[in-house]
Amino acid sequence: MSATQSLRDHPTPGSGPLLSVEDLRVTFTRHGEEPFLAVDGVSFDVHPGQTVGLVGESGCGKSVTSLAIMGLLPARGNHVEGVATYDGVDLLGLSAKQMRDRRGRDIAMIFQDPLSSLNPVVPIGVQVTEVMERHQGMSRKEAMPKAQELLERVGIPDPKARLKNYPHQLSGGMRQRALIAMSLACSPRLLIADEPTTALDVTIQAQILALLKELVEETGTALVMITHDLGVVAGLCDEVNVLYAGRIVERGDRHGLFGQPRHPYTHGLLSSIPRLDAPRGEQLNPIPGSVSDNLPWTSACAFAPRCSHALELCREETPVWELEPGGRALRCHNPVEPEEVSHE
Numbered sequence: 001m002s003a004t005q006s007l008r009d010h011p012t013p014g015s016g017p018l019l020s021v022e023d024l025r026v027t028f029t030r031h032g033e034e035p036f037l038a039v040d041g042v043s044f045d046v047h048p049g050q051t052v053g054l055v056g057e058s059g060c061g062k063s064v065t066s067l068a069i070m071g072l073l074p075a076r077g078n079h080v081e082g083v084a085t086y087d088g089v090d091l092l093g094l095s096a097k098q099m100r101d102r103r104g105r106d107i108a109m110i111f112q113d114p115l116s117s118l119n120p121v122v123p124i125g126v127q128v129t130e131v132m133e134r135h136q137g138m139s140r141k142e143a144m145p146k147a148q149e150l151l152e153r154v155g156i157p158d159p160k161a162r163l164k165n166y167p168h169q170l171s172g173g174m175r176q177r178a179l180i181a182m183s184l185a186c187s188p189r190l191l192i193a194d195e196p197t198t199a200l201d202v203t204i205q206a207q208i209l210a211l212l213k214e215l216v217e218e219t220g221t222a223l224v225m226i227t228h229d230l231g232v233v234a235g236l237c238d239e240v241n242v243l244y245a246g247r248i249v250e251r252g253d254r255h256g257l258f259g260q261p262r263h264p265y266t267h268g269l270l271s272s273i274p275r276l277d278a279p280r281g282e283q284l285n286p287i288p289g290s291v292s293d294n295l296p297w298t299s300a301c302a303f304a305p306r307c308s309h310a311l312e313l314c315r316e317e318t319p320v321w322e323l324e325p326g327g328r329a330l331r332c333h334n335p336v337e338p339e340e341v342s343h344e
Contacts, residue, residue: 017045017085018222019069019190024082026061026068038064040246040297041082044239046190049220051213053237053254055227055269059291061246062226063112066192068092070109071099086190105135108183112195114175118167124151124178125163131185150181154211173204180211191215192224197232209236230269234258242266245294245302252328262328262335264309301333309334 026039039061046052054062067073069084069091084091086107091099103109111117119127128150129143138146144163151159154177167175176196183191193212197205213236216223225237233240233254240257242250242265250263261267268287287306294302297318301307304314311334319331 016047018048018087019046019224020083020085021045021065021069022083022085024065024068024084025080026064026073027079027081029077029079035079038246039068042241042243042246042248044241044248044251046222046224048189048222049216050239051216051223051225051237053225053227053233053240054243055230055233055240056243057228057269057291060243062228062243063194065243066109066194066224066226070103070107070192071096072109101135104131104183104188105186106188107190107192108186108188110176110179110183110191110193110196112198114172114179115167117179118175120167123164123166124170128163128178128182128185131182135186147181147185150185151178153184154178154181155207156181172200173207176200176204176208177211180208184215187219188221190222190224192226194226195228196225197227197229205232212236230258230273242269245291245297247297247302247331249303249332250328250330252326256326256328260338262324263330263332264307264334264336265303267336268306268308301331309336 022043024039024042025037028036028038042061042065044052044054054065056062064073068080071091071094073080080092082092086102091102094102118124125144125147126140128147129138129140132138132143132146133140148159148163151162156162156174156177162170162174167178170178180196196212197208200208209232212223212225215221225232227233237254240252240254241248242257242263244265250257250261250266257266258270261270265287271285272287274284289306293305295304295315296302299318300316301310301314301319304310307314313333317333319333321329321331323329
């Protein structure tokens with residue numbers, strides 16, 4: 001059994017994975033330029049009623065992973081490899097028509113920017129009912145009452161009046177709630193949320209996250225949460241996958257990962273978060289450099305140029321997946337030791 005397989009053999013008791021992603025690779029190609037490997041061998045499982053997080057800085061491959069699973073990458077200029085098995089069916093092997101039949105019905109996605117995701121010239125009610133008309137064969141007249149119920153369920157005030165509103169007439173939080181209502185219209189078993197709280201104030205963020213958590217608990221929906229906000233992860237996710245330069249570098253349950261991060265990148269992300277109880281004037285501890293400062297995974301650890309724990313070996317040899325007790329796993333030559341983790 002390979003190390004990657006070992007990492008994924010921790011199913012929720014009594015159920016198998018609803019979504020199983022195995023060795024997903026996405027390569028972008030452009031005429032006259034070297035191919036760019038945006039997602040490099042990503043593997044993870046999501047079980048019914050489980051929330052799995054994909055975490056990392058912008059540019060690490062989180063959103064590309066979700067778009068590849070949903071079949072929403074551009075038709076040209078990319079090459080997708082691997083397997084994404086949903087309920088026994090490989091989504092990556094389906095035709096465009098077959099994926100259209102599944103999107104919205106079995107699998108739904110909440111996009112990052114609701115203003116650009118919603119059609120600006122179509123009322124909210126029509127956009128919600130279209131999903132039910134397409135996948136459930138309902139008429140517009142039959143679907144409107146259910147659309148009103150959905151808007152009410154996600155906490156939009158005066159839902160009957162909002163059905164007639166256009167996206168620009170709603171606040172950012174209400175637009176995001178409308179997107180969630182659209183994604184729930186056909187009761188999908190798998191929901192992918194791509195930075196659903198971006199650009200929202202903290203109060204609305206908390207409301208959106210509480211809503212998603214409630215939906216998972218009530219309906220048993222499997223949720224993939226894509227975010228760079230570790231606060232979101234702490235309050236919502238059961239399992240966390242930390243990505244860097246297209247690869248998962250650490251995996252664990254949220255309690256273990258927050259309490260004892262093992263990979264220097266995870267440790268750096270947590271250390272760079274401002275603390276309310278920090279002394280006045282204390283400086284932040286950011287990770288040096290940027291995501292573009294990396295080495296190829298084929299011959300080194302991509303994080304080595306930014307890593308305070310880097311050894312000479314890190315620049316010469318690719319680290320392999322290693323499974324630790326309790327289901328924790330990481331890819332690192334010189335991980336952070338427990339005594340190095342500061343809780344002050």
